[in-house]
Amino acid sequence: MSSVQHSPLxxxxxPFHRLHCLFDPYNELTIINISCYLPxxxxxxxxxxxxxxxxxxxxxxxxxxxxxxxxxxxxxxCHECExxxxxxxxxxxxxxKSIYHSKHPLQLVQDESAGIYCSHCESRSSYQxxxxxxxxxxxxxxxxxxxxxxxxxxxxxxxxxHDLNFFPxxxxxxxxxxxxxxxxxxxxxxxxxxxxxxxxxxxxxxxIRISRHDHRLSFAYSISRILSCGVCRQKVDENYGSYSCxxxxxxxxxxxxxxxxxxxxxKELEEEPExxxxxxxxxxxxxxxxxxxxxxxxxxxxxxxxxxNLYDDDEKRCQAxxxxxxxxGVYRCMKSNCxxxxxxxxxxxxxxxxxxxxxxxxxxxxxxxxxxxxCEYCQRCLYGFRYxxxxxxxxxxxxxxxxxxxxxxxxxxxxxxxxxxxxxxKSRPCSICxxxxxxxxxxxxxxxxxxxxxxxxxxxxxxEHDEHFLTLSYKENESLNWCEICEEIMDSTIWLxxxxxxxxxxxxxxxxxxxxxxxxxxxxxxxxxxxxxxVPNNRLTRLICYDCDxxxxxxxxxxxxxxxxxxxxxxxHWEVADLSA
Numbered sequence: 001m002s003s004v005q006h007s008p009l010x011x012x013x014x015p016f017h018r019l020h021c022l023f024d025p026y027n028e029l030t031i032i033n034i035s036c037y038l039p040x041x042x043x044x045x046x047x048x049x050x051x052x053x054x055x056x057x058x059x060x061x062x063x064x065x066x067x068x069x070x071x072x073x074x075x076x077x078c079h080e081c082e083x084x085x086x087x088x089x090x091x092x093x094x095x096x097k098s099i100y101h102s103k104h105p106l107q108l109v110q111d112e113s114a115g116i117y118c119s120h121c122e123s124r125s126s127y128q129x130x131x132x133x134x135x136x137x138x139x140x141x142x143x144x145x146x147x148x149x150x151x152x153x154x155x156x157x158x159x160x161x162h163d164l165n166f167f168p169x170x171x172x173x174x175x176x177x178x179x180x181x182x183x184x185x186x187x188x189x190x191x192x193x194x195x196x197x198x199x200x201x202x203x204x205x206x207x208i209r210i211s212r213h214d215h216r217l218s219f220a221y222s223i224s225r226i227l228s229c230g231v232c233r234q235k236v237d238e239n240y241g242s243y244s245c246x247x248x249x250x251x252x253x254x255x256x257x258x259x260x261x262x263x264x265x266x267k268e269l270e271e272e273p274e275x276x277x278x279x280x281x282x283x284x285x286x287x288x289x290x291x292x293x294x295x296x297x298x299x300x301x302x303x304x305x306x307x308x309n310l311y312d313d314d315e316k317r318c319q320a321x322x323x324x325x326x327x328x329g330v331y332r333c334m335k336s337n338c339x340x341x342x343x344x345x346x347x348x349x350x351x352x353x354x355x356x357x358x359x360x361x362x363x364x365x366x367x368x369x370x371x372x373x374x375c376e377y378c379q380r381c382l383y384g385f386r387y388x389x390x391x392x393x394x395x396x397x398x399x400x401x402x403x404x405x406x407x408x409x410x411x412x413x414x415x416x417x418x419x420x421x422x423x424x425x426k427s428r429p430c431s432i433c434x435x436x437x438x439x440x441x442x443x444x445x446x447x448x449x450x451x452x453x454x455x456x457x458x459x460x461x462x463x464e465h466d467e468h469f470l471t472l473s474y475k476e477n478e479s480l481n482w483c484e485i486c487e488e489i490m491d492s493t494i495w496l497x498x499x500x501x502x503x504x505x506x507x508x509x510x511x512x513x514x515x516x517x518x519x520x521x522x523x524x525x526x527x528x529x530x531x532x533x534x535v536p537n538n539r540l541t542r543l544i545c546y547d548c549d550x551x552x553x554x555x556x557x558x559x560x561x562x563x564x565x566x567x568x569x570x571x572x573h574w575e576v577a578d579l580s581a
Contacts, residue, residue, distance in 0.1 A: 012036055012049050014078045015065040015085050015132070019110050029116075029135065032108040033094045049076040049090060065089035065132045066144050068123065088145040089132055096134060099152045100186065101141045102168055106134035106148065116140075120147035120186060122200050154188055159202050160195055164188035167196075176221065177201040178255040179240030201241075201255065205268040208243065210258055211359050212407060212420075213251050216269060217243035223252060230407075231257035233421045233444045260424055265359040265391075280351035282364070291331060293347060295319070295366040295385070296340050300331040300347070320346035320366075320385035321400050322518045323458070346385070349400060353387055356407055356420050357439055362387035362398065372527040377402040377439060377452035382518055383525060399518070401456040409441050409450075412459050413472055413495070416445045430454055432495045432508075454495075461497060463511060470497040470506065485510040519556060533559040535568075545570040 013036050053074050061071040064083040076090045077083075094108045100120060111131040117123060118133070120143050133142045152166040159177070167173070167187040174181050175198045186199035206219045212230050223238045230253045236242050243258040245251040258264060283291040289302040296319075317324055320342055329344035351364050357377060365388045372383050376396045387403045389396045408417030418441035422428065427436045430451035437451040460469045474495055481490055484504045490496065497506040522534045534556050537543050542551035545568060552570040560567040 012076070012090055014049060014081060015090055016078065016081050016083065019065075019132070030110040030112070031094075032110060032132075035094065036091055049078050049085070052077045052084075063089055066146065067131055068144065068146075086146050088149050092132065092134075092145040096148060098134065098143060098148050099166065099168065100143060100148070101136055101139065104136045104138050106136055106141070106143065108145075109133055109135045111135075116142045118142060118144045118147050120144070120150065120199065122185060154199075154202060156202055158206070159197070160190055160193070162190045162192055162195075164190055164195075164197065164202065174240065175201055177204060177241040179237050179242070180256060204255060204259060205270070207246070207268065207270040207272075208258060208264055209267070209269060210243075210253065210263045211354060212253070212263060212356050213245065214354070215245050215247040215249065215251070216274070217251070217253060217258060218246045219243055219255070227252040229254045229257050231260070231263055231421065232423075233419055261359070262357070262424060263359060282349055282351055283347060290334070291347070293331065293342065294351070296333065298338055298340070299334045300340070300342070301334050302344070303330050303332055304328075316341055317520055318343045318346050318384075320349065322382070322384045322520055324462075346400065349385065349403075353403055355387070355398065355403055356405065358389060358396065360389050360391040362389045362396075362403065365397075370522075370525050372525055372532075373397045375399045375402055375452075378456055379453060380518070381527075383522070384518070399456075401518070402452050405441070405452065405455060409455065411441075411450060411455065413474060414443065414448055414450075416443045416448070418443055418448070418450055418455075432457075457508065457512075461511065463497075463499075463506070466499050466502060466504065468499050468501045470499050470511065472496075472508075473498050483507045483510050521556065527558070530560060535559045543568050 013034070015036075018034055018036065019030075019032065051074075061075070061084055062069050063071050063075075063086045064081075065085050066089050071084055071086055075087055076085045078085070092108055095105050096108075097105050109132075111133055116133060116135065119141055123144075132145060134145060134148050135142045154164045156164070165188060167189045170183045171187070172181050172183060173187055173189075173196045175187075176195055177197050178201050180198075182198065185201075187196060188199060188202065189196050204219065207216055209216050210231075219241060220243075221241050223236065223242060223244060226238055227236050227250065228234065229236050229242075230251050232254065234254075236252050236254060241255050243253045243255065282295070283293040283300075286292050286299060291300050291302075293300055316339065318330070319340055323343070325341060325343065331342045331344065331347045333340040349364055353362050353364070355362055364385060366385050370383065372381050373386055374381055375386075375398050377398055378401070380399070382399050385400050386397045387400070407419050409419070411418055420439065421442050421444065422438065422440060425438065427438045428440045428442070428449045429436050430440060430453070431448050432454040433451065435451060435453075437449075440449040440451050441455055442449050457472060459472050463470055472495065482488070482505070483490055483496075484506055486507060488507075490505060490507070494507075496508060497511050498504070519534060521536050525532050525534065535543075537552055537555055537557050542553065543557050544550065545552045545557070552568075554570055558569040560569070
């Protein structure tokens with residue numbers, strides 16, 4: 001410890017041992033009725049606490065009684081335990097009366113389950129140690145010792161010009177900042193202005209940027225007209241606070257929706273310079289139809305593909321999305337011995353991108369296209385270009401198809417636009433694969449949900465025994481009974497691929513296989529740090545899968561080599577997602 005001022009030995013009992021004196025392993029809540037000023041405790045050694053004034057400590061030090069950071073510069077330190085404590089946690093009496101809960105006294109307790117939270121700061125303890133709270137067993141009301149001693153009024157002129165006083169009664173009052181009637185948070189009022197605000201809404205930011213919109217949003221207490229929220233798609237009350245686009249593009253979001261952890265990155269941008277997430281082009285124009293793409297060392301020339309010879313050219317795939325070049329514009333490497341090719345849309349992918357499902361921006365990564373990665377949203381194991389976000393606790397990768405999904409999302413099989421309007425943490429069944437997913441694209445006009453896996457299924461595909469394109473659709477014609485590949489009866493409520501010219505139908509997995517069309521045979525790949533190959537399974541005798549010990553029907557297999565020799569795996573054993581018929 002630096003800058004520690006040693007004072008005479010304090011008669012205070014170290015909170016660590018004060019808690020352990022009464023610890024009951026059979027109860028989640030242990031009542032603390034030992035005073036913090038005991039000179040001796042039978043059977044327990046009394047550890048002295050030193051009163052410290054350490055300016056270098058700041059707000060990152062952890063109090064080991066309530067297990068929260070923000071210990072400040074003045075606190076107690078136990079040399080025997082080598083831990084620090086809030087002054088309020090050390091000096092906490094067993095029973096108090098608090099203005100925040102005047103009906104009943106609050107009992108000091110130790111919470112072992114992390115099942116209660118502070119009603120003042122609305123935070124739960126984040127560690128599996130002893131958590132110190134003041135608790136009302138009648139009302140299930142709790143406070144941290146620090147929060148229990150805070151003043152009953154708040155002064156924050158940026159939110160309101162007058163002092164805000166704590167309102168002690170539980171009442172159905174509408175918060176002027178978020179527009180929600182919620183008696184769970186503490187409520188503060190200004191009687192002079194008839195202003196009501198939740199404790200957790202007082203310090204909401206004034207200028208933010210969210211994942212669902214390209215421009216910044218600014219907080220306002222009212223709007224001039226009734227609009228729908230850009231996150232939940234519900235009505236926004238024009239008489240209460242919300243966030244609106246600073247570029248006057250009629251985009252508005254509820255205060256609570258805009259500050260959800262999956263929507264907002266937590267940054268206040270009121271005095272920060274503007275930042276454009278998509279300000280970097282992926283290529284430089286060097287001539288008429290000739291570009292220098294940042295992912296490739298050679299010049300690339302634009303070509304207009306026709307619909308002839310498409311299936312014959314299936315091996316020539318886009319390096320970004322690994323899909324065949326089925327027509328439209330492409331950029332092809334000008335060197336005769338280089339087969340590097342990009343769809344026109346893939347060549348124009350932005351270097352930096354904001355995605356609707358994540359609050360932080362993604363960076364386009366092409367340096368490790370030989371690495372198989374797991375897409376966070378569709379849960380496919382893929383390779384090719386990917387977008388990576390390394391901000392926060394972990395790195396997240398998504399493929400270029402999921403990254404291209406924006407709102408409103410147009411699914412050609414569905415008549416209405418789709419929006420990512422899930423409630424936080426709530427899962428829904430996908431209308432195509434029926435798997436429960438937390439993040440789905442939803443129709444606000446009918447009951448239709450689409451997971452990212454099915455949203456990125458190709459709308460048009462080719463089949464080697466059909467000269468026409470097959471399209472993804474919902475089975476409406478009861479006469480279409482047989483899948484052309486497996487020859488099994490088709491369910492009457494199933495999504496499938498159809499040839500409208502020939503009248504044939506196919507199960508999605510039968511046509512695409514367990515291995516999606518975004519993967520092709522490739523050599524010298526890396527999967528979880530192990531070298532591997534993706535090999536075709538098109539011989540007269542099918543290859544045997546190492547895991548299931550059977551001959552695989554998939555078109556592609558994953559090939560590993562170890563000290564025992566060659567190992568082959570079906571795609572379903574190394575991909576996380578599984579689309580059933």
